[in-house]
């Protein structure tokens with residue numbers, strides 16, 4: 001047992017308290033001749049919102065905020081984003097500081113447990129991940145039931161959910177020990193499931209995890225080793241993939257993380273909640289955008305359209321086409337992850353002494369868009385997905401697996417958020433309201449009279 005009850009957990013989120021700042025500020029709502037005051041809450045970086053938890057009971061009103069662009073769903077101490085300035089920090093540490101010698105496992109610990117691990121904590125975590133890398137033999141049979149062409153995101157989501165069948169102790173959602181074990185299992189096994197999904201699609205035998213290898217080389221071994229040829233993961237690949245996973249590790253209340261929190265709010269277990277997160281991530285407006293970007297670049301490269309023609313199409317609302325990998329709900333400036341990946345792409349191709357024409361297409365598209373008033377006026381910049389696909393392609397990861405790679409990276413973030421919510425005093429089931437616009441009272445008509 002490498003994890004015991006003496007090991008740290010992330011600090012509990014603070015109880016709702018009246019600070020000097022919150023006490024001094026109020027928002028007043030005037031409605032139908034009555035005035036209602038609501039407390040203003042200020043975060044540790046000055047983000048400000050007003051607390052409407054009493055709105056309906058005091059006024060009879062609900063808020064309407066399609067897409068939640070103005071809604072703070074929780075208070076969280078995990079990740080800070082300043083979308084106007086292009087800032088991203090994990091537990092207060094700027095994302096750029098992880099790029100020097102990227103170590104995904106260290107960042108996973110940081111996100112989940114709230115502080116950087118000591119040497120001893122890190123070593124114990126690594127041993128634990130190694131211990132949990134393998135899948136129950138019973139799980140392997142499930143892969144056989146999926147058709148060869150099954151999308152690996154569907155397999156990933158199904159198999160993560162299936163983990164709860166093999167480790168029923170995860171149902172004890174309030175136990176720190178169960179949580180610690182479930183987290184290590186999930187971070188470790190997600191890459192085994194991902195690699196097995198790929199091997200199944202290729203009709204190739206599964207490679208057991210190799211306990212001598214660290215996280216990323218072990219994943220690459222499970223993906224690419226052949227019965228008589230061991231895949232050798234060099235430093236360039238290890239570094240690039242560690243960096244890529246770190247840059248995807250958390251992004252506060254995005255669609256998939258909010259899904260994990262939403263599902264977890266019903267006290268569904270960690271595996272079930274993260275399986276839902278995988279499904280939310282799959283869509284092309286979220287994690288699936290990395291696939292859409294590559295398809296767009298390939299289309300342009302094949303000569304179907306020039307970069308100029310594509311940008312023109314993306315500006316035309318009638319076309320239904322968007323410049324994939326551009327724009328973000330929160331960033332109204334450069335996405336700092338895109339900056340790091342853009343630089344990494346250059347470094348990677350130099351280290352590999354290779355070229356990829358898709359990188360040239362991407363750079364051209366970026367240049368055109370950043371000079372175009374349509375994109376400038378709407379603050380549309382490259383997001384994390386714009387360069388990630390090019391890097392994954394260079395590492396030999398097939399396009400179908402891109403969003404799976406995103407999910408492997410995002411797992412520590414989902415886990416951290418699930419636990420933070422679970423530990424928040426007064427946490428309630430997530431249950432938004434609506435403004436009903438359907439039929440008014442109508443009568444049932446028997447089928448033979450319709």
Ligand code: ACO
Nearest residue numbers: 285286287289314322323324325326327328329378383385
């Ligand atoms: N190409 C062309 N126009 C765009 C793009 C784009 N990529 N993104 C936004 N716009 C336009 C919209 O048409 C809209 O124009 P309008 O004001 O004239 O109507 C305006 O910019 C605002 O766009 P919204 O869709 O309202 O922005 P929202 O915050 O809802 O969406 C999103 C953000 C989904 C990321 C959007 O920018 C998009 O679809 N981008 C392409 C897909 C993509 O790259 N997704 C990955 C996001 S990062 C991630 O999930 C990891």
